[in-house]
Amino acid sequence: MKWSRLLSLLASFLVTALFVLAWKLVADYKLVSPVFLPGPDRAWTSLVRGFTTGDLGVKFLATVERMFWGWLIASLIGVALGAAIGTSPKLRAYLAPMLEFLRPLPASATIPVAIAVLGLSDGMVLAVIAFGALWPVLLATIHGFAAVEPRLYEVGRALRLSRATVIAKIALPSASPDILAGMRLGLTVALILSVVCEMIAGRDGLGNWILLAARSFRAPDLYAGVILLGLLGYFTAIAIGLLEARLLVWRSRAR
Amino acid sequence: MNTSNDAAIVFDRVSLAYGGRPIISDLSLDVGRGEIVCIIGPSGCGKTTALRMAGGLVRPLDGTVRVLGEPLTEPRRDVAIVFQDYGKALLPWRTAAANVSLALEAAGTPRSERPERIRTLLAKVGLASHEDKYPTEMSGGMQQRIQIARCLAQDPAVLLMDEPFGALDAMTRQGLQDEMLSIVAETGATVFFVTHDLEEAVYLGDRVIGLLPNPGRIGIDLKVDLPRPRDQLETREMPEFLRLRRTLFDFIEKAEA
Ligand SMILES: Nc1ncnc2c1ncn2[C@@H]1O[C@H](COP(=O)(O)OP(=O)(O)OP(=O)(O)O)[C@@H](O)[C@H]1O
Numbered sequence: 001m002k003w004s005r006l007l008s009l010l011a012s013f014l015v016t017a018l019f020v021l022a023w024k025l026v027a028d029y030k031l032v033s034p035v036f037l038p039g040p041d042r043a044w045t046s047l048v049r050g051f052t053t054g055d056l057g058v059k060f061l062a063t064v065e066r067m068f069w070g071w072l073i074a075s076l077i078g079v080a081l082g083a084a085i086g087t088s089p090k091l092r093a094y095l096a097p098m099l100e101f102l103r104p105l106p107a108s109a110t111i112p113v114a115i116a117v118l119g120l121s122d123g124m125v126l127a128v129i130a131f132g133a134l135w136p137v138l139l140a141t142i143h144g145f146a147a148v149e150p151r152l153y154e155v156g157r158a159l160r161l162s163r164a165t166v167i168a169k170i171a172l173p174s175a176s177p178d179i180l181a182g183m184r185l186g187l188t189v190a191l192i193l194s195v196v197c198e199m200i201a202g203r204d205g206l207g208n209w210i211l212l213a214a215r216s217f218r219a220p221d222l223y224a225g226v227i228l229l230g231l232l233g234y235f236t237a238i239a240i241g242l243l244e245a246r247l248l249v250w251r252s253r254a255r
Numbered sequence: 256m257n258t259s260n261d262a263a264i265v266f267d268r269v270s271l272a273y274g275g276r277p278i279i280s281d282l283s284l285d286v287g288r289g290e291i292v293c294i295i296g297p298s299g300c301g302k303t304t305a306l307r308m309a310g311g312l313v314r315p316l317d318g319t320v321r322v323l324g325e326p327l328t329e330p331r332r333d334v335a336i337v338f339q340d341y342g343k344a345l346l347p348w349r350t351a352a353a354n355v356s357l358a359l360e361a362a363g364t365p366r367s368e369r370p371e372r373i374r375t376l377l378a379k380v381g382l383a384s385h386e387d388k389y390p391t392e393m394s395g396g397m398q399q400r401i402q403i404a405r406c407l408a409q410d411p412a413v414l415l416m417d418e419p420f421g422a423l424d425a426m427t428r429q430g431l432q433d434e435m436l437s438i439v440a441e442t443g444a445t446v447f448f449v450t451h452d453l454e455e456a457v458y459l460g461d462r463v464i465g466l467l468p469n470p471g472r473i474g475i476d477l478k479v480d481l482p483r484p485r486d487q488l489e490t491r492e493m494p495e496f497l498r499l500r501r502t503l504f505d506f507i508e509k510a511e512a
Pocket residue numbers: 273274278296297298299300301302303304305
């Protein structure tokens with residue numbers, strides 16, 4: 001168990017190293033024009049420079065903040081709404097068709113609407129992010145609450161638990177694997193929308209940095225931004241993975 | 256029907272239908288306090304339904320169910336239900352101890368008193384060293400023991416058990432039968448025990464009641480005059496045990512025909 005984990009970690013490092021090497025070779029032999037593809041060394045230098053002398057750090061934090069708040073709002077609303085809908089078969093029957101209609105709408109399609117209503121403001125950006133990240137959380141929560149073992153509700157009845165207690169002690173923990181899976185998806189959506197909104201609405205952040213770098217043919221800067229985005233996505237996924245592992249010990253301990 | 260007021264469970268001319276189909280019809284039955292009554296009958300005759308009515312999970316369409324002298328409209332905390340599907344009736348995200356704790360939390364037992372009581376209860380069902388295990392880490396027999404411990408945490412005056420040992424292997428089942436008998440002897444609880452196993456019914460019961468199907472009604476009401484404490488080998492070899500088993504076997508054969 002321990003060894004196989006170490007081995008797979010080693011393998012993933014190796015793959016990453018090979019990828020960077022291939023990138024370096026392609027750039028060094030100018031298989032792609034250096035105007036469009038700088039080598040990893042130049043991208044790295046640009047990344048370091050951006051953090052030390054430039055304002056890349058500020059822009060990075062702006063994107064992180066935007067993503068986080070949008071995701072948090074989406075998660076809170078998604079779980080609360082999902083709990084209400086998931087525990088009520090009636091609400092579910094009424095709302096299901098509308099949810100199915102709204103769900104496949106690409107979240108970026110809401111940006112023009114949001115701009116029209118809220119203007120080019122930070123509030124608009126937050127609304128779009130929260131709206132987009134809401135769906136995965138909401139749908140997963142509804143499913144999680146609807147799938148609670150009916151027998152457990154009977155146990156709650158037999159013990160005369162109040163409705164609030166049943167939700168807190170039975171339904172919510174039972175739905176938590178689904179909810180966390182939804183929140184994980186929501187975080188990805190929040191990151192994507194943060195970047196897209198920054199590009200479209202010209203808010204300060206990584207998305208804007210990448211767009212400006214591309215427009216002025218500063219390819220190393222562009223790649224520095226992309227690398228940073230990749231890292232951000234990677235580490236948030238790891239963070240949520242750790243949270244899941246902590247909250248769902250009982251799942252991993254199953255035989 | 257002379258419904259004595261000091262009976263633990265009274266079914267008074269109870270009827271129930273699902274979607275217009277009568278499931279239980281005109282069922283009258285008294286279970287005395289401290290009595291162990293076993294219910295047998297062919298599959299689908301309404302055993303589980305009767306038990307759920309005694310637990311307040313289902314309301315009869317007609318007639319009344321009284322528990323400890325009071326008409327039953329909702330589940331009561333002093334009536335504990337042991338479900339057959341222990342795998343579904345336990346909270347998988349709680350350890351054995353925390354599962355038992357749920358009943359104490361429901362009863363408003365002060366936090367400081369819970370660990371001690373949980374330890375006592377788990378020890379009583381033979382799970383002393385397994386407090387911190389999750390249900391999924393335990394065998395079926397151990398999971399059912401958790402559920403029984405949780406029910407005992409309710410301090411029940413009445414225990415309703417729906418084929419609690421039906422899914423367990425023979426050895427585990429016999430062990431749990433004896434544990435249950437000694438716990439019940441200790442607490443003086445009334446037991447309403449549904450089973451498919453005729454021998455189990457005779458072995459455990461003070462009385463065995465056989466239901467007839469379509470709609471469910473009482474077909475046979477046998478008194479079990481076997482000495483207590485009962486013994487897995489001796490009791491099962493007694494002529495009276497064999498006679499009762501034979502009578503019930505004949506009853507079931509006719510009921511299923
Ligand atoms: N919620 C329900 N809705 C409709 N019909 C039901 C419901 N619950 C039980 N029934 C029907 O009522 C009848 C009696 O069911 P019940 O579960 O009480 O039987 P049982 O004697 O416990 O059977 P078994 O020995 O198989 O457990 C069955 O025919 C069953 O199909």
